[in-house]
Amino acid sequence: MAALEPFLVDVPADVLADLSERLRRTRFPNEIAGIGWRHGVPLDYLREIVTYWLDAYDWRTHEARLNRYQQFTTTIDGQRIHFLHVRSRHQAAIPLFLTHGWPGSLVEFVEVIDPLTDPADPADAFHLVVPSLPGYGFSGPTTQAGWHPRRIADAFGQIADRLGYERYGVQGGDWGAIVSYNMAELRPERVLGLHVNLMNVPPPEGEPAAPPTAWATREGAAGGGYEAIQGTRPQTIGYLLDDSPAGLAAWIIEKFHEWAEHPGDPLALTADQLLTNVMVYWVNRTGASSARLYWERRQAPETMVPRRRVSVPTGVANYPGELVRSLRPHAERYFNVTHWTELPSGGHFPAMEVPAIFVPDVRAFFRPLRC
Template identity: 40%
Template sequence: MNIQPLTVRIDQQQIEDLKNRLRHTRWPEELPSAATETADQGAAWPTGVPQRYLRGLAKQWAEDFDWRAQEELINSFPNFSTEIEGQKIHFVHCRSSHPGAVPLLITHGWPGSFLEFLHLIEPLTEPEPGVQAFHLVIPSLPGFGLSTPLSTGGWSAGKIARAWAELMTRLGYQRFVVQGGDIGAAVAPEVARHAPERVIGVHINGSLGFGQQVDDETRQALSPLEQDRLRRIDDFMREEFGYIAIQSTRPGLIGAALTDSPVGQLAWILDKLKAWTFPASALPDEVLGSQWILANVSLYWFTRSAGSAALVGYASAEWGAPPISSGVPTAAIQFAHDVGIRQLAEQSNHIVRWTDVTDRGGHFAALEQPAILLEDLREFLASLAR
């Protein structure tokens, strides 16, 4: 089915151009509201990434970060590409040596990438004896990273799901599990809606749907934990919705700005990493590690995918009525930062497992709490009749 091996090799000239741009960044004057704040004080972040913190990571990116080492890591795994509906799709495909391994398709979100899952490949494909193993497929969303350039539009969650089902067909997997967070949490249930007879189960970290209107009677009947999640959704819509408004209506504007400024791309992503990791008091590199942050931002930079990722992730999103349940068994794990509410999720999904982790973990579960995430996935799969 025209599946080709893929090797990542960024031209040295592009690497030198990045370093040169970083060294010659035209920095703005600090805003008065943030001028007296230090990088580790949360009060500085509502106006954007504090310059002290941003300058430090930009300096590290220019002087200490080794992209070639990241390429070596990426290329140590089997990378491939194929064309589906006219679009180049990159994916990592690792088969387990264990008998009884189950095919697992994992989808990332924004502002992440397939790099979120590389450290999970070995524990998923080659676990210790007696632990469920998986054949692993990790695609890059259309318009993200190595699935660029974007050749066609209209990549809604439903269209991506159809492409993922086709990808699994090409790889010879008739039955499989789907997992995802962020955009992946929208795509995974859509794969089940498209091909319910093929999907063994859907596993999500984070919300299944977002921003639903809740009447006063429903709100009052919720648990204190769920009421707190609704409060945080309200706070998000009031204080943080700006990036969605811009990316969903002006993805080309984002592309033009961030493709020409590496510090702009770094700041745009750092802002959400700070907002969505746990605990709220920690800096992004303290939670995710500066090496992963810079590798992820470098992937966006070298592939010039800021605009296409915004188009696919937000301008193509389906914001209409809740979809119909696929009937496929679905599990959701909610870490401390997450805002999923079971009775709302059950309106469109066949929820059979719901796990609340209230004291740890954020939006990037695979990086923040990988052991808990994998344990929940395996326990969910063990409960299903296959």
């Protein structure tokens, strides 16, 4: 069994100096006057982001915040995988995996780590495992094809083994939801509960799907443009993402604006939150490799929904700003749904957008499953 290697975030000074130089030399495109967000990120907005990044943003502050938490790397199938491992001081704590998606990172969960590990009621405590998806962030780029959601789920199960966790919960949104589905299907005897904030399964043949969400109605076919590019030409878009920090920021931050509950400007998230997430991609050169997961999905579409009904108790948190959703009867064809909540606010990134709503729902789902 491969070792768990302690890890600290320590970005070399020359990487930060190179970033500053690239930002100073950004060549901005022109823009049609008055077009707003209809063509993507507005020029004035991105100029403001780049200026703030250069003049006010302090990566070392956010690096130090990440380093408050114990971190490890380990190697599985030749791929390095990084994760936070944050143990609660409470004896009743249960292990819980929190898995991010694209264009997020473990930064999505920074605001919920302390409330989940050290709650007012010790009976609600969790030991947290917060992995960086293979090809994302501090896991580093993938070096071989085949890292689809089911393979990732199997690798995360091996991390649980290496940590000595016999029973654990899983939680995720976006890709994190798909990986969590697969973790529950692969190891139903080990996963005590599955909680997701994105449920997207097909309806039975001949039945209509859930009505379009506000996002789908608003964005239409344009909303899937990023997926078409990353799912077919991840290497080509990768030259932009790993060479131009302004380009990477535009590609990623656009989605935080589009996918939040209330899209557009101003956004509830701060510039520091947005840029710290972008930095995790930039300093690790994982713009291209993160895009590959969309290509992998097209090679292995069977990994997107369970092959058989998952017996693990399943909780679904429905946020009003989510991109897509499924009807409960359709979800119940695939999952043992025991918890279905309609939450008052939040979008695609609820742990960042509305941590005070996200945390109680996670606690409420797992409370009856503790034993």
